[in-house]
Amino acid sequence: MAGAKPSGGETVLEVRDLRLELSAKDGARLPVLEDVSLKVGRGEIVGIVGESGCGKSVLSLSVLGLLPSSIRVAGGGIYNGERKELHRLGEKSLQRIRGKEIAMIFQDPMTSLNPGMTVGKQVAEAIRLHTGASKREAEEKTVGLFRKVGLPRPESLYREYPHRLSGGMRQRVMIAMAVSCQPDLLIADEPTTALDVTIQAQILKLMKKLREEDGTSILLISHDLGLISGVCDRIAVMYAGRIVEEGAAAEVLRQPAHPYTAGLLASLALPSKKGTRLHSIPGSVPALRERGPGCAFASRCPYAADRCLAEKPALRGVAGSAFPRSAACHLLGEEGGLANVGS
Amino acid sequence: MRRRIHMTVGLLLVSMLFVLMLVSLFYTPYEPNAMRIADRLSGPSASHWLGTDNFGRDLLSRSMVGTQTAFLVGAASVAIGAAGGLLVGSLAGYAGKWADELLMRATDALLAFPGILLALLLVSVFRPSLLQTILAIGILFVPSFARVVRSGVLQQREADYVRAVRGFGAGHVNVLFVQILPNIASSIITTAALSFSTAILIEAALSYLGLGVQPPDPSWGRMLNESQTYLSAAPWFTLAPGVLITISVLGFNLLSDGIRDARDVRA
Numbered sequence: 001m002a003g004a005k006p007s008g009g010e011t012v013l014e015v016r017d018l019r020l021e022l023s024a025k026d027g028a029r030l031p032v033l034e035d036v037s038l039k040v041g042r043g044e045i046v047g048i049v050g051e052s053g054c055g056k057s058v059l060s061l062s063v064l065g066l067l068p069s070s071i072r073v074a075g076g077g078i079y080n081g082e083r084k085e086l087h088r089l090g091e092k093s094l095q096r097i098r099g100k101e102i103a104m105i106f107q108d109p110m111t112s113l114n115p116g117m118t119v120g121k122q123v124a125e126a127i128r129l130h131t132g133a134s135k136r137e138a139e140e141k142t143v144g145l146f147r148k149v150g151l152p153r154p155e156s157l158y159r160e161y162p163h164r165l166s167g168g169m170r171q172r173v174m175i176a177m178a179v180s181c182q183p184d185l186l187i188a189d190e191p192t193t194a195l196d197v198t199i200q201a202q203i204l205k206l207m208k209k210l211r212e213e214d215g216t217s218i219l220l221i222s223h224d225l226g227l228i229s230g231v232c233d234r235i236a237v238m239y240a241g242r243i244v245e246e247g248a249a250a251e252v253l254r255q256p257a258h259p260y261t262a263g264l265l266a267s268l269a270l271p272s273k274k275g276t277r278l279h280s281i282p283g284s285v286p287a288l289r290e291r292g293p294g295c296a297f298a299s300r301c302p303y304a305a306d307r308c309l310a311e312k313p314a315l316r317g318v319a320g321s322a323f324p325r326s327a328a329c330h331l332l333g334e335e336g337g338l339a340n341v342g343s
Numbered sequence: 344m345r346r347r348i349h350m351t352v353g354l355l356l357v358s359m360l361f362v363l364m365l366v367s368l369f370y371t372p373y374e375p376n377a378m379r380i381a382d383r384l385s386g387p388s389a390s391h392w393l394g395t396d397n398f399g400r401d402l403l404s405r406s407m408v409g410t411q412t413a414f415l416v417g418a419a420s421v422a423i424g425a426a427g428g429l430l431v432g433s434l435a436g437y438a439g440k441w442a443d444e445l446l447m448r449a450t451d452a453l454l455a456f457p458g459i460l461l462a463l464l465l466v467s468v469f470r471p472s473l474l475q476t477i478l479a480i481g482i483l484f485v486p487s488f489a490r491v492v493r494s495g496v497l498q499q500r501e502a503d504y505v506r507a508v509r510g511f512g513a514g515h516v517n518v519l520f521v522q523i524l525p526n527i528a529s530s531i532i533t534t535a536a537l538s539f540s541t542a543i544l545i546e547a548a549l550s551y552l553g554l555g556v557q558p559p560d561p562s563w564g565r566m567l568n569e570s571q572t573y574l575s576a577a578p579w580f581t582l583a584p585g586v587l588i589t590i591s592v593l594g595f596n597l598l599s600d601g602i603r604d605a606r607d608v609r610a
Contacts, residue, residue, distance in 0.1 A: 099511035
């Protein structure tokens, strides 16, 4: 597990009490994200873990204002390092930030690259979008970036079309594009889900290198706990549109405070569990319309009490941790509550 | 194999005509408008390879210069149609909603006119000339280009790479013209090749009716008209422009088929 401490220092992104609502076809306003708060410091790698549908992708899209028109910010705010209100910015201002201060890479490198342009030209175009660089300067910079992200034969690769590259190489091209203007924050939404495990490790190594060399902060979004544990300083666990647990990666993963996190960890298929029955969390994530007044996880939680069905738990500090840590569970009431959930 | 034949033959025919046109810019056996009444309506011979018309003008020279008109009208009208269609189609496809509705209804209205009638209308309102012909045919082509561009843009707009590049700060104009356009280029080119042959046909029809290129400048359509009276006396007169029109239309149609097939194979 990554052992770096959460860095003190400046914040690169702050999400505060964010609430996103979806306008459904029948006019209903359904909450997609509720009370989501998150901070990413300079040089920090923060991971967001959660199942499909928990809202992690929507969260990342909302930072850059890339939400579909059906989803609106209904409360709270998103702020960059300079305390600018990102959720209020118009399209033109957002365009200046996208790729320059905050960059994003998406899940499938196969489709995220323009099939009609050479990979070199695409990256060069991205560079010229934000700087006044000439074609020649952008080309040189691109070749340098390709080398930096570990792509072989950068000069000849420049002229290749995406379909000639392997998945891992394409994702490296995306990363090159993303860091071309040295953003403060890189948001990576499931960057390795479409890739082989071996390539996964290489991409992770590349991300760590970017953090070491350029101080780039990374917001890593994934459903894969193994991936997250390999590289993140801090983790936020999301469930049904809320953050249910948050803290230093090492602590959260060693001793989860929330039953959902514990369930996720128990469900990991580890070599040590060979021969035993795989654990799984019974039930499934409640649909957007079915979220009742209580904790969204209550229906699947082995420790659920009456209170859990009636009242939504707020994020509360977890006692006894070396670094700031919180979880949203009624079990935490008295004294940390860690002893109540197993690992 | 069959696909290759379309492209090859089409390319061959079109190149032949193109070369003919280039040559005619610098050299024709005779002055195309020079009349030699003594030699009128003579058949193909060593001095006049394709014979002469009713004014004794050399048919080969006139046909060669006619190639210039054909290519000029074809290229210019396709350019106008493509430019207009690009503007209309990309706006409709990208902006969507009411812009789409408005623009597409307008192009539907234009499409409702039979092509030749529309060209006739536009040309006869002003004094007929080459420019009028080109404009009229160009306007005629805008709807078909607009449709092709619109469907291409609609499709690409939702693609992942568009979302990714917007995430890097690309503005809408950049997305439309730098990112999306190269991906719909091949369908535009196919439409262009097809329109080229239509342009040649319509120009010939207009000139035949006396509304296109004005005498004494040679145009295949006008030559066809002039040759009508002498069909029995001098059948070779009709042959020259007729065969050339056929070859050009066939050539461009095959070429457009070939391009479309090549694109499908790659995609």
